[in-house]
Amino acid sequence: MRRETTAELTEAQFHRYARHLILDEVGEEGQERLLQSRALVVGAGGLGSPLLLYLAAAGVGTLGIIDHDRVDLTNLQRQIVHATARIGMLKVESAREAVAAVNPEIRVETHAAAFTAANAPSILAGYDIVADGSDNFRTRYLLSDACLAARKPLVAAALAPFDGQLSTFKPYLGAGHPCYRCLFREAPPEDMVPRCSTAGILGAVAGVLGTLQAVEVLKELLGIGESLSGTLLMYDALRADFQRIRIPKDPACPSCGTG
Ligand SMILES: [Zn+2]
Secondary structure, eight states: OOOOOOOOOOHHHHHHTHHHHTOTTTHHHHHHHHHHOEEEEEOSSTTHHHHHHHHHHHTOSEEEEEOOOBOOGGGGGTOTTSOGGGTTSBHHHHHHHHHHHHOTTSEEEEEOSOOOTTTHHHHHTTOSEEEEOOSSHHHHHHHHHHHHHHTOOEEEEEEETTEEEEEEEOGGGOTTOOOHHHHSSSOOOGGGOOOHHHHOOOHHHHHHHHHHHHHHHHHHHHTOSOOOTTEEEEEETTTTEEEEEEOOOOTTOTTTOOO
């Protein structure tokens, strides 16, 4: 993920990213790395909204956005990248406008399509890291397998009405690095899974998890701190409680196992 950085920061960039530049953990080198980074956000919804806004604000130079949906009035209770005036617009285009308003120097690549096994390899090939903000198990398992095959780090979050989970998956690194299937082998049947669209959610809970995802994406891109790979972070909003559990790598995992 690290590349030679040759680009010099402009005067405006020195001001825009001043609070990053004074950090030893980021600095000029880290900021230049972020500006050259390419992150893919799958889903411009409740998780994707804070993800896109914070990654754009942080100066992640290229943001890919996949979403086939259009902005609906019921989305606005939690999907803060969209706006009332943009109801009916493709979510990827609405998100592009929001990103440009925060930071016009970010390149936005829109994919107004569903993520499928057929288009996954070619889309993933263009990015350094992937953030899963999807709301369905089909996409979640597809992303897990496709990111493993493409050897791309995957920062994934999932939501329930008052809680959420977060982890980073880098199973291609081997021992100590499980994949999503090591944690949950198979997807539950479709009709057993309530989605935000039907089950309801306290909107700000999506904001907490999407913001945590943005932090983990930035850490992975910068190579700082402790990666969440091998750990599941769980947030319980009603109890205002965080818990961490270790996720063991499953030697018999159908996706990343060696057995
Ligand atoms: Zn696995």
